[in-house]
Amino acid sequence: MRNKKQLLIEQLDQKLKPFQKTEIVLVPDKGWIHTIRTTLNMTMAQLGDKLGITKQGVKKIEESEAKGSISINSLKEVGNVLELKLVYGFVPKEGTIDNLISLKAEKLARKIVLRTNQNMKLEDQGISDEKIKASIIDLANDIKREMRKSLWD
Template identity: 30%
Template sequence: MKVRETARRQYIQIVDAAAAQLQTLRTPGEGWLSTLRKALGMSGAQVAARAGVSRAAVYQAERNECDGAITIAQMHKLAEAMGGRFVYAVIPDTGRVEDMIQAQARRVAKDLVLGASAHMALEQQSLPREQTAQRIDELTDELARDMPPGFWHAG
């Protein structure tokens, strides 16, 4: 196995492990900052004093978090002011990294095979449905394994 492939496998393990741990985690409706602050029984003024910001800045940060407009630095600062820590992750929406790669490979394979089949049909040379499906499966495996340039451009 090449060094590059070994490194990619390690990245996959990291992402898949995080995804498995966070599978059921959902952001509370009020956001994490507000939820932790209220769970601790802290007022906005108390968090503000500990963070060295105004009370208005705390409430604005809580609103910004819900709107997706808060910065990572703000999340860190306010989490630490409450005695917590801010963590984030980017994980597959569903399943594992390999599932994402396999799904993309199937999309690309279908596009390629069905595109070629359409041209062949014009010349009355199209493959039977079973052979087309088999070719899509074979090409899917090949694309998932090799991930050629342009692999992620489609779909």
């Protein structure tokens, strides 16, 4: 049976699915504002008029976007005057949110199991490699199911 957390993860993965292709999120070197403005054959002065700022103000906005220091509100405002909508979000670097959680859970489980096994070896009570692998899988599944906060430490 899926729990509420697993259902939320699945729903988020579904929402992010269209954005998982790397090509979709590549930002042009000079930024989207400059790229769109020049593609539309719009001058800085024309965009400035729409925004109620000078062409020097437009230049600052384009430079701040290219540097990555522009605010989301500024991006929305430019989008609105260009009759475009801003699309904003986070997409896993590889795979899905569920995969990300699985990898983190396995990494944490491996750390815990191997540390515990090391302590047991010191007491001459170590376990076999097969048992270690099985323990890691079991613990990773528990960690994932519980969505422990320690997953993100």
